[in-house]
Amino acid sequence: MVAIVSTVAYLGLEARAVEVQAQLIAGLPAFHVVGLADKAVAESRERVRGAVAALGLALPPKRIVINLSPADLPKEGAHFDLAVALALLGAMGVVDVETLAEYVVVGELGLDGRIAPSPGVLLAALHASTEGKGLVCPASQGAEAAWAGSIEVVAAPDLLALLNHFKGHGLLSPPQPGEAEVPGAGPDLKQVKGQETAKRALEIAAAGGHNLLMVGPPGAGKSLMASCLPGILPPLDAAEALEVSMVQSVAGTLAGGRLTRTRPFRNPHHSASMAALVGGGLKVKPGEVSLAHLGVLFLDELPEFQRGALDSLRQPLETGVVSVARANAHVTFPARVQLIAAMNPCRCGHLGDASLACSRAPRCAADYQAKVSGPLLDRIDLHVEVQAVTAADLVLPPPAEGSAEVAARVAAARQVQARRYDGTETRTNAEIDGDLLTAVATPDESGRVLLAQAAEAMRLSARGYTRVLRVARTIADLAGSDGVGRLHVAEALSYRRQAPRN
Template sequence: MPLWKEAGGKYTMVAIVSTVAYLGLEARGVEVQVQVAPGVPAFVVVGLPDKAVAESRERVRAALAAIGLSLPPKRITVNLSPADLPKEGSHFDLPIALGLLAAMGVADAETLAGYVVVGELGLDGRIAPSPGVLLAALHAGEEDKGLICPAAQGAEAAWAGSVEVLAAPDLIALLNHLKGQQLLSAAKPGEVAVQTSGPDLKQVKGQETAKRALEIAAAGGHNLLMIGPPGAGKSLMAACLPGILPPLDSAEALEVSMVASVAGTLEGGQLTRTRPFRSPHHSASMAALTGGGLKVKPGEVSLAHLGVLFLDELPEFQRAVLDSLRQPLETGTVSVARANAHVTFPARVQMIAAMNPCRCGHLGDPALACARAPRCAADYQAKVSGPLLDRIDLHVEVQPVSAADLVLPPPAEGSAEVAERVAAARAVQRDRFRDIKARTNAEADGDVLEAVATPDEAGRALLAQAAEATRMSARGYMRVLRVARTIADLSGADAVGRVHIAEALSYRRRAPVN
């Protein structure tokens, strides 16, 4: 809404355009207030802008010149309100330009009042993509407004539902649409990407125990650690996991796409039903893994939300980096605290880790083991902290693959058959937890877990005996119950029995060889 104010016998024009500032997966409303007033010619942007926002004035100046407009020889002040909220990113370019055009009388300020505006401007007036458009569209829907965004991200914004989306390729096309001279076509949601197929479990020779653990992990959303020599197939089995996991449902696909939108990795407005699979290198920093940086962005643990985070060569990661995962693995969220912001990202991941038993990798093989064996195993495995290992539900030892194993015919059962059993177990859990926030057995806790996973008398006695003998922590006790509940679901059992507890205990962590 334009406002005319008299100042010293001269009139000052103030125009307001709505946009957003991103804080994690939250889009907060921001008013772009543009004032064109008499005075020494200047163009000032205030309201805690970062470097990219402060440079908007040069991009806006060049974009207006590209469409044949020049800035008035007056004092132009742009205030980003609320002024105490940090503003980051280039998506403020377009709302500043439109606010300035409204203050100059080129665009209708009353029409712009019904839209949330995001987009970066090129020097030639083109509107370039910027991260977070899906969040801006959802915010616009909550505010009962439309959205003006780059043409390349119209398909992404259209996933927000009934929000009116104006996806413009350049500034002149947008102005023509607002004036009714040349209407833009309505944005349509992007396509749903076809689920990609990775390696098949039929490629894995032998390793029946590890494949069974992988199936249990997939069925219940449990964390898994595979320990074995180089070349045993640990990375291959981890890569097979997305192929046996059920596809994302509509709500989950939207959650995953919101994270990708903020990270700027959602291409072509495509939503995917394939669960994320992230495999960061062991040299990754804490900010890369958990999120952060100068402009707080989601890290690998958030980019893998509702999917798989695969950490190969686990002890080679820095210990502080690994320990930063302890809170996300327990709560399903990661909080990044900075002096000027406190941001929370979702991080409900299934962590799959792989490691060698020792630095040389051949512990137990007299012909290949190093001179420090078996002492090197304890030193190497001690690089991973006990509290992190306690958060891993399934620990399995992967045996070396012999030449005799390699010449065997492919297994009769592959990813398709395992995926059917996993889907059936997930369906049971979805029905079981339909009234609460938990999706899988791995997320069940407290009274909920006690209600669905209390074992029978024989199972309870076995679990109590094992807990006392191994000095199991309370967290470890609960994780055994969760794994046992998943094993029972895979077998179609309504109650958790002794046999399920026994198998769950077989996957608990064992002390390294001394």
């Protein structure tokens, strides 16, 4: 007899069906796992052997073969352990095979029979829902699995409790969805002294989901303003929260099954590798750009990042997805992020201040800024110079307007965009393109004339031209204007980086 248990293999944010087939064959005692399994899956033999021994059972003196089907699909991770154990117990007649057929099973086993958490339970639960099956998972991840909807979730702390549940001796209580996290209080824009131009650019970036680069000397408040951004962004809606949680689930960072309505804010160190930023590794995992999906990716000290790592962000910033190519699989992760970057104007950081600048200025600045490629800078919608904070600024009282007031205007502009793009895949002005861009962002006659003149004088690329229109549309939304006028285009152009002349 062959006992079959359903489980899943993860490819990006896709859960693919896998059958775990167990068979006991007459012959010399042996335990084989076949089906393109990685080392973690192959090692499940010893974990399953220990967990079965913890139940007081002995493996039969036969040849045990576990087949993971389809055999040409790569299997990675320890979440196959529980499915292998149940399939084996089914073949031994300990548990009813027909009962197991109604569930998708995921979970890692300890040698004492405990069921340990494993990444991707939310994806497995959504897959089980589409298949019309229930889900068996670790007890600590039951709250996470319960977010998948009206499916039966059996969340067991150990293998013995799970077997008792199936035999009807001690039924496990169905888990409840984890509570949504309460947003924490972050920095407020009232803490920022001066910098009105930069704060205005930050508001425009938040309202339209635009990329922003702040350039200024050390201590000018660039990092502080970036950390204020989550406080002025609107919360995630239900569908967006599920998208973000799916990425966190496969990355193993969804703690306690708690979904959050706060937009992700990722701030990687400048020593981050290409795989850390865009995803990859021996076992492909989402990178920072995917963990920041529908949120903010903040890159401080931008030129200090490896140039190859920065340039790997070009395609995700344009398409909103990351495709990691491997010889045996192509894995795709979502990456619709808002890039906020900060940098000093030169290595010493004091370009323009004769009393503090180094002796190599202005050559120092040209060499330092050249570390960031032109194509990447062209994908940043807003470029703003942040001036040094003076002593006179520091003694001023806090500004009357803080994050709450800016957040209200940003929310109103986002609501306008939500109504405008209802029924399309577009969420914000930063994503509009093609005919939709022409329909909603074409300026009036005077605005078109100004834009045409500026595009020639500033040597804007086609991408730069498009991004000016998107920013102008956002500025018009903040102003409550139905159309895009000359003033909106002029302000959008003031934030555009001018291409260097040869």
